[in-house]
Each structure stands twice: as C-alpha cells, then as structure tokens.
Amino acid sequence: MSVFDGLIRVDEAGNIYYNQWIEWDHLMVPNKPELLRNIMRNILAFFGHCKSCTSLDGCYLLDDNRPKQPLHENCDCEKLEISFSQVSKKLLPNAQ
Amino acid sequence: MRENDIVTLIKLKKEYAEKNLYLNAHGVIIKILTDDKLLVIFFNDKMVGDYAVVEVCRTDVKKCDEKLPLDLVKEIKQSKKFNLDKVEQKKEFKRVPFNECDVVELLVEKEEYAKYGVHKGAVGYIAIDYASGDTVLVDFSDIDTDSDFYTDCISVKIEDLKKMK
Numbered sequence: 001m002s003v004f005d006g007l008i009r010v011d012e013a014g015n016i017y018y019n020q021w022i023e024w025d026h027l028m029v030p031n032k033p034e035l036l037r038n039i040m041r042n043i044l045a046f047f048g049h050c051k052s053c054t055s056l057d058g059c060y061l062l063d064d065n066r067p068k069q070p071l072h073e074n075c076d077c078e079k080l081e082i083s084f085s086q087v088s089k090k091l092l093p094n095a096q
Numbered sequence: 097m098r099e100n101d102i103v104t105l106i107k108l109k110k111e112y113a114e115k116n117l118y119l120n121a122h123g124v125i126i127k128i129l130t131d132d133k134l135l136v137i138f139f140n141d142k143m144v145g146d147y148a149v150v151e152v153c154r155t156d157v158k159k160c161d162e163k164l165p166l167d168l169v170k171e172i173k174q175s176k177k178f179n180l181d182k183v184e185q186k187k188e189f190k191r192v193p194f195n196e197c198d199v200v201e202l203l204v205e206k207e208e209y210a211k212y213g214v215h216k217g218a219v220g221y222i223a224i225d226y227a228s229g230d231t232v233l234v235d236f237s238d239i240d241t242d243s244d245f246y247t248d249c250i251s252v253k254i255e256d257l258k259k260m261k
Contacts, residue, residue, distance in 0.1 A: 045144055
C-alpha cells in the first residue's frame with residue numbers, strides 16, 4: 001500500500017487530484033459512545049428522522065463519491081471537511 | 097433514578113420476555129410511577145425505530161453513565177409528537193422473523209428491487225443481524241450467464257421475503 005493511497009488519485013489522462021475527505025454528520029447523533037449513538041438514532045427515528053441518514057453519520061467518504069445532500073426534504077445532514085490524516089488514523093490506528 | 101435517565105434491563109422477567117424484550121435492552125425513563133415502579137421507553141436494537149413502553153421495577157434496570165443531550169430533552173418535552181397517551185399504546189417490541197445468514201426468497205416483483213437486477217424468485221442471504229424500520233439488508237450476489245460474479249446488497253421489506261429451509 002502506497003503512502004499516497006487515499007490521498008491522491010490519478011485519472012486516465014495522468015492528471016493528479018487531491019482526494020477531499022468528508023465526515024457525514026447528522027444532527028444530534030454522536031459518533032461515540034456506541035450506546036448513546038444507538039439510543040439517539042432510535043429517538044430520532046421515533047421523531048421521524050431518516051434512518052438512512054442517521055446510519056451514515058460518522059462515516060468518512062470521498063467528497064466526489066458520496067450520496068448527494070440533501071438526501072430528502074428537511075434533511076438534517078451536512079458534511080464536515082476532514083484531513084486525510086484523520087482518516088488514516090481510523091484506518092491504521094497502530095501506524096506511526 | 098430520574099426522568100430522562102438512560103437505563104439498561106438487567107433482569108429478564110417472564111412479563112418482559114413476553115413483550116419480546118431482552119437482557120441489556122436500553123431505554124429512557126419517561127415517568128416515575130411510584131417509589132418502586134418506572135415507566136420506560138425501550139428501544140429495539142434489532143429493529144431501528146421500534147420501541148416499547150413498559151412498566152418495570154426499579155431493581156430490574158440499571159442506570160447508565162451516558163446522558164441524553166439537554167437540547168434533546170427540551171425538544172422531547174415540547175414535542176406534540178411525544179404524546180404520552182399515544183406512545184403508551186405500544187407495549188412490546190416487534191420481532192424480526194429472520195436471522196443473519198438466513199436464506200430468503202423474494203416474493204414480489206417491484207421496481208425498487210428490479211432496478212438493481214433483483215426480481216421475484218431471487219434467492220439471497222440476510223446480510224446483517226438487525227432491521228431498519230420494516231426493511232432488512234439482503235445479499236443477492238450471484239454469477240450471471242457469462243460467469244461473471246455480481247453483488248447486490250439491497251434493503252428489502254420484511255413482508256416481501258420468505259425464509260427458505
């Protein structure tokens with residue numbers, strides 16, 4: 001695995017693009033602890049919030065390869081720009 | 097324990113099991129009934145969005161360290177949707193009729209499945225051990241006539257599936 005994997009991509013013409021990573025964020029759904037996250041997802045489902053949206057909360061996605069926002073009317077999701085170093089810490093927690 | 101505290105069920109009495117509750121089910125206290133009794137809204141981990149309002153003894157639950165955000169508590173109190181009379185009608189969890197890796201057959205022909213190449217009679221596997229509302233994730237991976245492997249994991253309504261033996 002190259003150190004550049006996930007950081008850049010190269011198209012067929014040889015042009016280099018920097019990958020922009022985002023974190024999918026839904027209102028009031030915490031990433032941790034897992035217990036509170038599950039309870040909040042259930043409470044928000046009870047109030048009619050979209051289960052697909054709350055399940056995406058906390059996911060790291062490439063900005064040009066993610067579901068389009070808003071997913072539906074009154075969607076409470078937004079994207080948070082994050083650095084690749086945050087992503088790699090999650091992917092490779094033991095790497096230096 | 098107080099209203100809006102998060103609790104876990106630590107004793108599975110017969111009366112709770114009859115409502116499809118399970119050990120370590122999590123819930124929120126919505127009313128203190130007496131010194132001994134609490135009214136708790138439990139949330140079904142096996143079916144996101146499902147809940148049951150159950151009267152429990154204080155000694156049958158344990159308070160968790162996690163707390164609901166204050167702004168959510170305010171919203172719950174102000175919400176017209178959170179009508180205690182309406183909420184109390186639902187007293188048991190729904191049961192998901194499938195387990196992870198169960199083999200299932202699609203019983204209907206619908207556009208929402210056909211657009212993924214999945215048609216009536218397709219056979220797949222339950223891909224995950226919980227439902228989201230009334231749908232489950234089913235893996236319909238197969239090999240087509242050109243011997244190419246294709247994979248399609250899609251959400252399917254529980255009522256549109258039948259478990260195969």
